[in-house]
Amino acid sequence: MDAYEAGQPVDSTKYRGLIGSLLYLIASRPDIQFGVCLCARFQANPKESHFKAAKRILKYLKGTTNVGLWYPCDSNISLSGFSDSDHAG
């Protein structure tokens, strides 16, 4: 998916509304974070295919409405960091 997808442009107000609503949901749903952020890149000129991708996230949510985050009492509080940089090698 990229910004120059062929196809009909869609109502960008509606598209932005959908992205905005999904962004708020990320508070308890890191599983859709990547998908929402990917869709959020095309807000300037959304096409049919972008809208379809955004709606797929909704379809996914339909089946997973009740999931959320679980903080167990006995968890470890130490901070971990991860990095995936390969320094352009």
Next chain:
Amino acid sequence: MHKIDDMNIIGTKWVFRNKMDEDGNIVRNKARLVTKGYNKEEGIDFDEIYAPSARLEVVRLLLAYACMCNFKLHQMDVKSAFLNGFLNEEMYVSQPPKFEDHLYPNHVFKLKKALYGLIQAPRQWYERLNNFLLSKGYARGAVDKTLVIRKYDNDVILAQVCVDDIIFGSNNNTLCEEFIAAMQGEFEMSMMGELTYFLGLQLKQLKHGTFLNQSKYCFNLLKKFKMKDCKEVATPITIN
């Protein structure tokens, strides 16, 4: 006082709302007088209007910390919070519609405290709350300015302020009670008990941990975009 020609008068209007409970039944009818505070000029009508508010991430962080330290978070809110702020500027409002004084139709009111709709109302409320808490010996977070904190040896009380909603918790119950008493002494508060619903987040504080989800928000989202009856898929993005 009597209207003067070059006085900048702000109009007022009534806003009526019905408060609904979770099932959509009307539980309360609300009427609120608001000012038409738009198109005001900076420097004349207001100076500083920035007011911080707790971020969602910060709320989550507090939740995780409370969970790890094994204490419960509670919630309270301030009734008509913005009406508590004091004004630094001279402001005048017209008489409320339908409540005009027939003997003095040309009079206006001078405001001492903020009203809803004024551009500086959130700032003044934040200022008032902040000054009050500082005077009571609470400190503000060094990085996160919406965090209220107070330490006694091994005990600590933490609170997050999100405009008029306050979530707080402590490993020592007396600290909580002290905080509640202080707030109730200064502002009109309504206690909401244990934290269960905050900014659209549904929370369950259980014995072995805390569960956080947004199923209600998610359901309304599907309804809003008319996807309530769509087919389910297993992944959020297409595979290859």
